[in-house]
Amino acid sequence: MDAAEFRRRGKEMVDYVADYLENIEKRQVYPDVEPGYLRSLIPEEAPEEAESYEDVVKDIERVIMPGVTHWHSPYFYAYFPTAHSFPAMLADMLCGAIGCIGFSWGTASEATLIALLAARSKIVKLIQADHPDRSETDIISKLVAYSSDQAHSSVERAGLIGGVRMKKMPTDSKFSVRGAALQKVLEEDRAAGLIPFFFCATLGTTPSCAFDCITELGPICNAEKIWMHIDAAYAGSAFICPEFRPLLNGVEFADSFNFNPHKWLLVNFDCSAMWVKKRSDIIGAFKMEPLYLKHDHQESGNQSHWQIPLGRRFRSLKMWFVFRMYGLKGLQAYIRKHVGLAKEFETLVRADQRFEISADVVLGLVCFRFKGSNELNETLLKRINRARKIHLVPCQLAGKFVLRFAVCARTTESRHVQEAWSHISHLASELLQELPH
Amino acid sequence: MDAAEFRRRGKEMVDYVADYLENIEKRQVYPDVEPGYLRSLIPEEAPEEAESYEDVVKDIERVIMPGVTHWHSPYFYAYFPTAHSFPAMLADMLCGAIGCIGFSWGTASEATLIALLAARSKIVKLIQADHPDRSETDIISKLVAYSSDQAHSSVERAGLIGGVRMKKMPTDSKFSVRGAALQKVLEEDRAAGLIPFFFCATLGTTPSCAFDCITELGPICNAEKIWMHIDAAYAGSAFICPEFRPLLNGVEFADSFNFNPHKWLLVNFDCSAMWVKKRSDIIGAFKMEPLYLKHDHQESGNQSHWQIPLGRRFRSLKMWFVFRMYGLKGLQAYIRKHVGLAKEFETLVRADQRFEISADVVLGLVCFRFKGSNELNETLLKRINRARKIHLVPCQLAGKFVLRFAVCARTTESRHVQEAWSHISHLASELLQELPH
Numbered sequence: 001m002d003a004a005e006f007r008r009r010g011k012e013m014v015d016y017v018a019d020y021l022e023n024i025e026k027r028q029v030y031p032d033v034e035p036g037y038l039r040s041l042i043p044e045e046a047p048e049e050a051e052s053y054e055d056v057v058k059d060i061e062r063v064i065m066p067g068v069t070h071w072h073s074p075y076f077y078a079y080f081p082t083a084h085s086f087p088a089m090l091a092d093m094l095c096g097a098i099g100c101i102g103f104s105w106g107t108a109s110e111a112t113l114i115a116l117l118a119a120r121s122k123i124v125k126l127i128q129a130d131h132p133d134r135s136e137t138d139i140i141s142k143l144v145a146y147s148s149d150q151a152h153s154s155v156e157r158a159g160l161i162g163g164v165r166m167k168k169m170p171t172d173s174k175f176s177v178r179g180a181a182l183q184k185v186l187e188e189d190r191a192a193g194l195i196p197f198f199f200c201a202t203l204g205t206t207p208s209c210a211f212d213c214i215t216e217l218g219p220i221c222n223a224e225k226i227w228m229h230i231d232a233a234y235a236g237s238a239f240i241c242p243e244f245r246p247l248l249n250g251v252e253f254a255d256s257f258n259f260n261p262h263k264w265l266l267v268n269f270d271c272s273a274m275w276v277k278k279r280s281d282i283i284g285a286f287k288m289e290p291l292y293l294k295h296d297h298q299e300s301g302n303q304s305h306w307q308i309p310l311g312r313r314f315r316s317l318k319m320w321f322v323f324r325m326y327g328l329k330g331l332q333a334y335i336r337k338h339v340g341l342a343k344e345f346e347t348l349v350r351a352d353q354r355f356e357i358s359a360d361v362v363l364g365l366v367c368f369r370f371k372g373s374n375e376l377n378e379t380l381l382k383r384i385n386r387a388r389k390i391h392l393v394p395c396q397l398a399g400k401f402v403l404r405f406a407v408c409a410r411t412t413e414s415r416h417v418q419e420a421w422s423h424i425s426h427l428a429s430e431l432l433q434e435l436p437h
Numbered sequence: 438m439d440a441a442e443f444r445r446r447g448k449e450m451v452d453y454v455a456d457y458l459e460n461i462e463k464r465q466v467y468p469d470v471e472p473g474y475l476r477s478l479i480p481e482e483a484p485e486e487a488e489s490y491e492d493v494v495k496d497i498e499r500v501i502m503p504g505v506t507h508w509h510s511p512y513f514y515a516y517f518p519t520a521h522s523f524p525a526m527l528a529d530m531l532c533g534a535i536g537c538i539g540f541s542w543g544t545a546s547e548a549t550l551i552a553l554l555a556a557r558s559k560i561v562k563l564i565q566a567d568h569p570d571r572s573e574t575d576i577i578s579k580l581v582a583y584s585s586d587q588a589h590s591s592v593e594r595a596g597l598i599g600g601v602r603m604k605k606m607p608t609d610s611k612f613s614v615r616g617a618a619l620q621k622v623l624e625e626d627r628a629a630g631l632i633p634f635f636f637c638a639t640l641g642t643t644p645s646c647a648f649d650c651i652t653e654l655g656p657i658c659n660a661e662k663i664w665m666h667i668d669a670a671y672a673g674s675a676f677i678c679p680e681f682r683p684l685l686n687g688v689e690f691a692d693s694f695n696f697n698p699h700k701w702l703l704v705n706f707d708c709s710a711m712w713v714k715k716r717s718d719i720i721g722a723f724k725m726e727p728l729y730l731k732h733d734h735q736e737s738g739n740q741s742h743w744q745i746p747l748g749r750r751f752r753s754l755k756m757w758f759v760f761r762m763y764g765l766k767g768l769q770a771y772i773r774k775h776v777g778l779a780k781e782f783e784t785l786v787r788a789d790q791r792f793e794i795s796a797d798v799v800l801g802l803v804c805f806r807f808k809g810s811n812e813l814n815e816t817l818l819k820r821i822n823r824a825r826k827i828h829l830v831p832c833q834l835a836g837k838f839v840l841r842f843a844v845c846a847r848t849t850e851s852r853h854v855q856e857a858w859s860h861i862s863h864l865a866s867e868l869l870q871e872l873p874h
Contacts, residue, residue, distance in 0.1 A: 001522075002523075003455040003523070006523040009523070010530070011447075014443070014448050014530070016531070016534075017530060017534040018444045020534055030825050053524075071535075071846075072535075072848070073846055074848050074849040076827070076828050077827055077842045078845070079841075080670075080700050080701070081843065081844070081845035083699050083708075083847075084536045085438075085703035085704070085759055085847060086438040086439075086446070087438060087759050088703060089533045090443075092533045093451070094450065094453070095750060096454075096525070096526045097457055099508055099509055141578070160722075162600070163573070163577055206516075233517075234518075262520045263517050263520055264518050268520060269519050317535075318524070318525040321524040321527060322528075326524070365517070389465075390466060392515050404515070406516060407514065408508065408518035409510055409518070409521075411461070411509070412511040413511065416512065420512065420514065
């Protein structure tokens with residue numbers, strides 16, 4: 001769908017929304033369906049080929065509406081209100097178009113925290129089963145969690161919030177945590193009387209898109225009863241392409257896995273998808289049952305027990321639209337195009353003797369730098385960002401200040417990448433000319 | 438704005454969005470403005486009178502766009518991508534219109550947790566300042582937090598996540614926590630060697646819209662160095678009306694305060710507003726500074742340190758649209774209309790000798806029940822919800838099963854309330870006729 005078709009479809013959707021709201025009181029306020037009703041109405045798998053928008057729209061009344069509780073019906077008197085107004089909807093359309101991230105990029109942070117808390121709750125129960133006399137606070141005071149020294153800051157924050165020790169593991173020359181490193185620290189920590197309970201592996205780190213070696217780490221975690229959570233916030237989307245699936249080898253050892261379709265799968269922010277191997281581990285950690293939340297289908301899995309906020313927006317709707325209207329093939333083509341653009345940029349950098357590539361280019365991120373001091377690279381980045389033509393952020397890799405070139409926009413084409421490189425190269429030349437030789 | 442105007446404005450917005458995205462590469466990718474640039478461009482206060490949509494739209498380019506980092510520009514290569522597509526935007530329009538809550542009503546839960554974690558971090562630092570030898574885990578194991586026995590389940594969950602004891606305080610005949618009750622439990626707990634550190638007061642509880650007596654509780658919390666958080670998730674919106682402001686007396690004692698504009702202030706889900714008295718208390722509890730998040734304005738307050746996820750959607754945009762297009766007067770009228778409808782329903786219930794009102798009707802919630810057994814009331818509720826005409830949920834008050842009638846929809850009018858009552862009354866008559874006398 002291009003902008004021209006969006007103009008047409010968007011206006012149709014405005015009319016559909018207005019019709020829906022003008023006639024909402026004619027709809028039955030509370031649905032008749034049973035949990036699981038959707039299963040027979042939708043295919044088992046996301047479509048291989050893109051579907052037409054007409055087919056998607058037809059399914060709104062056939063598939064979605066029969067399951068909706070109409071919170072904005074004047075016959076809805078349950079809970080408390082949830083607000084709704086036309087100006088707010090108009091603002092949300094604009095918000096979706098701007099699609100900026102409040103500050104950074106989000107809710108994988110919550111998934112890591114949830115996994116850590118579930119793991120904490122599980123280990124406490126496990127130890128108390130053998131030692132009923134040990135208090136929860138005593139056990140928690142001995143717990144230790146691990147992540148890569150390349151892991152996202154939210155992992156450290158999860159430890160801080162969960163009130164547990166969090167140790168950063170050293171990485172190898174490719175910025176990956178290896179099994180031997182984990183084995184070593186586990187032995188030391190157990191000898192010191194600590195209780196290892198959680199390892200957050202990263203597939204596609206933020207600084208350099210590095211991959212922790214989960215085929216080595218997973219078996220160790222499983223053997224030692226350590227919860228392995230995988231944070232694949234960015235890289236996770238790429239696993240829809242068979243050629244990137246080997247990067248996911250070892251996922252079978254994970255207790256939980258998370259990636260953000262709102263990063264690289266064409267689903268506007270926010271939308272973060274989390275899997276848990278054993279549902280009861282996570283439900284048990286958060287379960288609360290006040291009367292006003294009781295309903296007839298408790299046992300089919302109330303997902304408000306799976307997270308910190310009770311409420312969620314109807315986020316799956318946008319995934320459903322996107323999966324159908326791109327199809328697996330369209331989504332794969334999108335991922336491959338971005339990876340191709342990153343490779344194109346890498347080639348440009350490698351052809352320039354003044355620069356070096358700082359980490360393997362696996363997906364859509366290129367880490368590069370001037371062959372020279374950190375100060376020089378910091379100055380170059382400052383000038384790039386001050387010029388306002390393109391926008392980059394840096395990272396630190398093995399003590400070096402590195403520039404990150406992440407292919408981000410849906411509309412990025414080869415010409416933009418070429419233009420970006422010639423801009424960087426020009427600023428680099430200017431900077432080098434100013435230096436004393 | 439009615440549905441007819443929404444049709445027109447929605448289509449204009451669709452064109453604006455398409456124009457924005459078709460021409461995004463002509464915009465400077467990263468803004469030139471300094472933090473605070475907005476201050477001189479917008480008025481100090483929300484408008485008293487509603488403004489026209491034209492005036493709001495004019496300000497998009499004047500006020501908003503100069504501050505936007507265009508994440509979807511093909512010149513944006515920073516961080517990682519945030520996804521974006523036309524189908525996802527169409528789905529989001531529909532999502533906004535349906536405006537249902539995933540399961541329940543949300544993010545006040547996060548505010549309570551954040552407040553509790555900040556309070557936990559503060560008390561640990563305070564105690565360690567005097568006793569540097571006491572470990573964090575030792576202190577946490579002695580902490581105790583309090584809330585009303587009427588408080589939302591998310592409060593108990595916050596204690597569970599934070600790994601601290603959480604005690605539920607008894608309430609008086611109006612379901613409010615009073616100062617004397619808190620004083621008593623504090624003395625007992627201190628005598629037992631515990632460290633009271635957090636009290637979550639509720640203004641407008643979920644079961645009955647009761648108000649904890651913060652004029653009594655606040656001074657005790659302040660004197661005892663206990664963090665007082667106020668959860669006014671639902672009732673908070675009503676404080677824009679002077680006649681409801683006395684319910685807020687004592688707020689000056691609070692360390693933090695939260696309400697959900699997404700409940701009762703016409704701002705679509707999700708949008709939860711939190712105030713903290715001392716900014717450093719909350720920043721200190723969560724601060725992390727990886728290089729890729731460093732920027733030139735660290736000290737002006739990076740709000741990603743104020744919450745669990747790093748990222749946030751551009752939620753203030755919808756508040757801004759709503760405040761301007763309703764004006765203070767329009768919003769007040771909306772709150773008063775809902776309260777009036779609840780009073781109207783209360784009058785209908787009181788006029789029927791078979792029923793009783795179970796709690797004071799202060800805002801838009803009416804708690805009522807059959808004069809009879811809990812079983813009878815459960816059956817009545819089941820029949821009401823099975824008939825699918827209206828939707829209600831129950832609560833428990835002083836051991837009694839009670840029906841909650843919450844005025845929710847923006848479009849609820851007197852006729853809907855009258856209809857709902859005659860429906861309930863009819864089902865009640867049917868039920869009573871079936872009973873042996």
